[in-house]
Amino acid sequence: MARDEVILAIDQGTGSTKALLLDRRGRVLARAAEPLTQTHPRPGWVEQSPAEIWAGVIAATRRCLDGHDPALVAAVGISNQRESMLLWDRATGEPVSPVISWQDRRTTARCAALVADGFGAMVWERTGLPLDPMFSATKGAWLLDHADTDRRRSIRGDLCLGTIDSWLLSRFGGEHVIEIGNAARTQLLDVRTGRWDPRLLELFGIPSQVLPRVVPSTGPFPAVRGLPPLADGVPVGAVLGDSHAALLAHAGWLPGRVKATYGTGSSVMALCHDTSEPGTGLCRTIAWGTGPESGTGVGAIAHAVEGNILSTGSALRWLADTVDRTPAELADLADGASSDGVHLVPAFGGLGAPWWDSDAQATLAGMTLATGLPQIARAALESIAFQVEDVVEAAGQGEVLLADGGAAANPTLMQIQADISGRHVHQSLVSDLSAIGAAHLAGLTGGLWTQTELEDFDRPARLFTPRGGSEERRRRRSAWHQALARARTTDRSA
Numbered sequence: 001m002a003r004d005e006v007i008l009a010i011d012q013g014t015g016s017t018k019a020l021l022l023d024r025r026g027r028v029l030a031r032a033a034e035p036l037t038q039t040h041p042r043p044g045w046v047e048q049s050p051a052e053i054w055a056g057v058i059a060a061t062r063r064c065l066d067g068h069d070p071a072l073v074a075a076v077g078i079s080n081q082r083e084s085m086l087l088w089d090r091a092t093g094e095p096v097s098p099v100i101s102w103q104d105r106r107t108t109a110r111c112a113a114l115v116a117d118g119f120g121a122m123v124w125e126r127t128g129l130p131l132d133p134m135f136s137a138t139k140g141a142w143l144l145d146h147a148d149t150d151r152r153r154s155i156r157g158d159l160c161l162g163t164i165d166s167w168l169l170s171r172f173g174g175e176h177v178i179e180i181g182n183a184a185r186t187q188l189l190d191v192r193t194g195r196w197d198p199r200l201l202e203l204f205g206i207p208s209q210v211l212p213r214v215v216p217s218t219g220p221f222p223a224v225r226g227l228p229p230l231a232d233g234v235p236v237g238a239v240l241g242d243s244h245a246a247l248l249a250h251a252g253w254l255p256g257r258v259k260a261t262y263g264t265g266s267s268v269m270a271l272c273h274d275t276s277e278p279g280t281g282l283c284r285t286i287a288w289g290t291g292p293e294s295g296t297g298v299g300a301i302a303h304a305v306e307g308n309i310l311s312t313g314s315a316l317r318w319l320a321d322t323v324d325r326t327p328a329e330l331a332d333l334a335d336g337a338s339s340d341g342v343h344l345v346p347a348f349g350g351l352g353a354p355w356w357d358s359d360a361q362a363t364l365a366g367m368t369l370a371t372g373l374p375q376i377a378r379a380a381l382e383s384i385a386f387q388v389e390d391v392v393e394a395a396g397q398g399e400v401l402l403a404d405g406g407a408a409a410n411p412t413l414m415q416i417q418a419d420i421s422g423r424h425v426h427q428s429l430v431s432d433l434s435a436i437g438a439a440h441l442a443g444l445t446g447g448l449w450t451q452t453e454l455e456d457f458d459r460p461a462r463l464f465t466p467r468g469g470s471e472e473r474r475r476r477r478s479a480w481h482q483a484l485a486r487a488r489t490t491d492r493s494a
């Protein structure tokens with residue numbers, strides 16, 4: 001195999017689509033990003049355009065490969081935002097719905113009704129996930145209720161329901177498939193077996209005929225088609241959920257590794273070696289499945305424990321947009337400032353792990369006439385760190401936190417995280433770990449490197465050491481929990 005072969009990684013994220021080119025030693029040769037819009041047609045609704053997502057993938061790929069020989073791309077790795085769902089026509093491949101974003105809360109009442117009917121424990125047991133509108137199942141049901149009320153077209157096989165990985169792979173042509181880690185986030189998969197669960201399909205009203213076939217994270221996937229300047233037929237070596245890919249990029253298969261990805265929302269994740277109860281309010285997920293398919297489901301499944309926080313980077317972006325600054329400018333303002341008792345609880349769409357409270361309301365509390373933007377910006381950064389620590393603590397995880405994602409580039413946030421957690425934080429000095437994780441697995445599948453070589457790749461990080469005593473930490477977290485309690489008891493009908 002030629003020494004100069006490269007891997008192209010595409011990370012289809014919520015805020016942007018990124019493309020990276022990696023050489024045979026895992027070094028990033030080129031990168032490009034295309035922003036992606038979100039629309040809010042009604043309060044709590046968040047949608048994206050399937051066509052814009054695909055156009056962003058094309059544009060990011062083309063720009064990333066500018067000045068590089070596309071013939072050297074040995075394989076493509078894909079990572080993607082999870083849980084978001086859309087529906088398309090099987091015959092034409094044309095979308096028949098927008099993408100309902102993972103952030104969308106339109107199915108809150110449906111989830112509450114299922115909980116009230118006593119299905120919560122059964123669903124959590126099988127899927128590893130709480131009944132929450134974040135997950136795809138109720139989004140899929142909503143889409144079918146609006147496009148195929150009597151499910152006749154679904155049962156005939158005319159429609160395809162899919163996550164973003166399914167959608168991108170469908171653009172390449174071939175069969176309707178989904179990667180197993182992404183499938184684990186739909187709330188339709190039994191994470192213990194890696195198979196669609198007939199009881200869940202019935203509960204949510206989703207006919208099996210609309211669902212993709214579940215395949216391992218290493219495929220086989222349809223090969224690239226229509227992604228110039230790549231030649232048609234370049235293999236897709238790996239597909240991973242973005243959070244799962246970031247864990248893989250941190251060499252998360254090694255014992256004791258816990259990572260936090262700071263994107264639009266955040267995910268704290270670590271592999272776990274059984275499928276037992278992972279800790280209050282946390283999810284069980286399939287990180288990746290790399291084994292060959294077998295008669296009993298998808299083989300060699302790596303299970304993970306995960307806590308999803310709905311709003312972290314998006315809280316900062318909301319504040320930045322509101323005051324006409326950038327998130328980086330806000331972080332500069334917050335540097336050296338004190339929040340002076342101000343707390344932002346960014347429950348813009350309720351709260352995720354470990355609370356799972358759809359009714360919680362975003363609040364900004366504790367202000368005085370002396371409060372200015374620096375205090376509020378500081379409170380916004382602290383809200384990210386407090387939320388992450390609540391999850392890491394619930395997971396009973398270790399001394400070191402591996403950090404990545406757009407907001408983790410910020411040293412002020414990383415220091416706040418170390419101080420609030422009392423843990424050492426390793427800030428990845430390489431950005432876009434989701435894309436890099438997908439590249440790592442694609443290169444492994446394609447034989448560009450071995451597992452040992454992959455383990456030895458350089459993973460540059462900056463260490464943040466906790467400051468302040470445990471008493472101070474306890475006091476600050478207790479004040480945060482009081483603010484959280486207020487956000488959770490707000491009466492929406494008032």
Ligand SMILES: Nc1ncnc2c1ncn2[C@@H]1O[C@H](COP(=O)(O)OP(=O)(O)OP(=O)(O)O)[C@@H](O)[C@H]1O
Nearest residue numbers: 013014015016263264265313314327328406407410
């Ligand atoms: N300099 C900065 N300081 C702090 N936060 C920042 C900075 N730059 C970007 N961010 C935050 O990072 C977030 C974007 O991170 P990232 O690019 O990892 O998200 P994404 O991939 O689009 O979304 P996701 O991974 O959740 O699907 C934004 O919401 C923004 O608030």
Ligand SMILES: [Mg+2]
Nearest residue numbers: 013242263434
């Ligand atoms: Mg991302």
